[in-house]
Amino acid sequence: xxxxxxxxxxxxxxxxxxxxxxxxxxxxxxxxxxxxxxxxxxxxxxxxxxxxxxxxxxxxxxxxxxxxxxxxxxxxxxxxxxxxxxxxxxxxxxxxxxxxxxxxxxxxxxxxxxxxxxxxxxxxxxxxxxxxxxxxxxxxxxxxxxxxxxxxxxxxxxxxxxxxxxxxxxxxxxxxxxxxxxxxxxxxxxxxxxxxxxxxxxxxxxxxxxxxxxxxxxxxxxxxxxxxxxxxxxxxxxxxxxxxxx
Numbered sequence: 001x002x003x004x005x006x007x008x009x010x011x012x013x014x015x016x017x018x019x020x021x022x023x024x025x026x027x028x029x030x031x032x033x034x035x036x037x038x039x040x041x042x043x044x045x046x047x048x049x050x051x052x053x054x055x056x057x058x059x060x061x062x063x064x065x066x067x068x069x070x071x072x073x074x075x076x077x078x079x080x081x082x083x084x085x086x087x088x089x090x091x092x093x094x095x096x097x098x099x100x101x102x103x104x105x106x107x108x109x110x111x112x113x114x115x116x117x118x119x120x121x122x123x124x125x126x127x128x129x130x131x132x133x134x135x136x137x138x139x140x141x142x143x144x145x146x147x148x149x150x151x152x153x154x155x156x157x158x159x160x161x162x163x164x165x166x167x168x169x170x171x172x173x174x175x176x177x178x179x180x181x182x183x184x185x186x187x188x189x190x191x192x193x194x195x196x197x198x199x200x201x202x203x204x205x206x207x208x209x210x211x212x213x214x215x216x217x218x219x220x221x222x223x224x225x226x227x228x229x230x231x232x233x234x235x236x237x238x239x240x241x242x243x244x245x246x
Contacts, residue, residue: 193214194212194213194214194217195211195213195230195231196213196214196217196230197214197216197217199214200214200215200216200217201214202214202244203215203243203244204218204241204242204243204244205241205242205243205244206218206229206234206236206240206241207236207240207241207242208229208234208235208236208240209229209231209232209234209236211229211230211231211232212244213230213231215243217230218241222238222241
């Protein structure tokens, strides 16, 4: 009896194992079916895409064939035009030989004309330079003329002044005039003489105060220990003495 229960239990376990195995197979089959359905959908989509691409390629092929046919027609027309151009070129070549001879003659004439033009330009350039030089000379002469006119006016004015002075001098007493001139001359001589010795003319200047004296008097002053200007008392040295010409 006990053996029978164990056998039944074992059989039950085996049945459960088989059921689990069958369930796993069913699940695997369901997954496989789902995968098949998914692959079928993808295949249909790919087929539709390929079909659309096929139609597009057929359309493009039709366009290419149309373009090719059009190109053939253009090529045919181009060949006909090329033949016409070749015929025209042969004709033009014959005419060009005649034109080449004419052009060569024209070029020789142009070359001669260019040489003549170059000579004319050179002559014009020389004329322009000469014209510029003449203009400069004219400007210089005008400047000189203006200067001479100015000097002439100045001399005329001085002449009028001298004339007026002479007239004034002749109207005054001659002796008084002579005495007056003599006094002015003496004053000028006194101004030109040294303010120390009142005998020798002024020959040097003290640059610190710009007073003028004769060289002898300043040399004596330089020999002293305390050197001061005889006119204003400003101290000075050997380097402060400069010669002047009056």
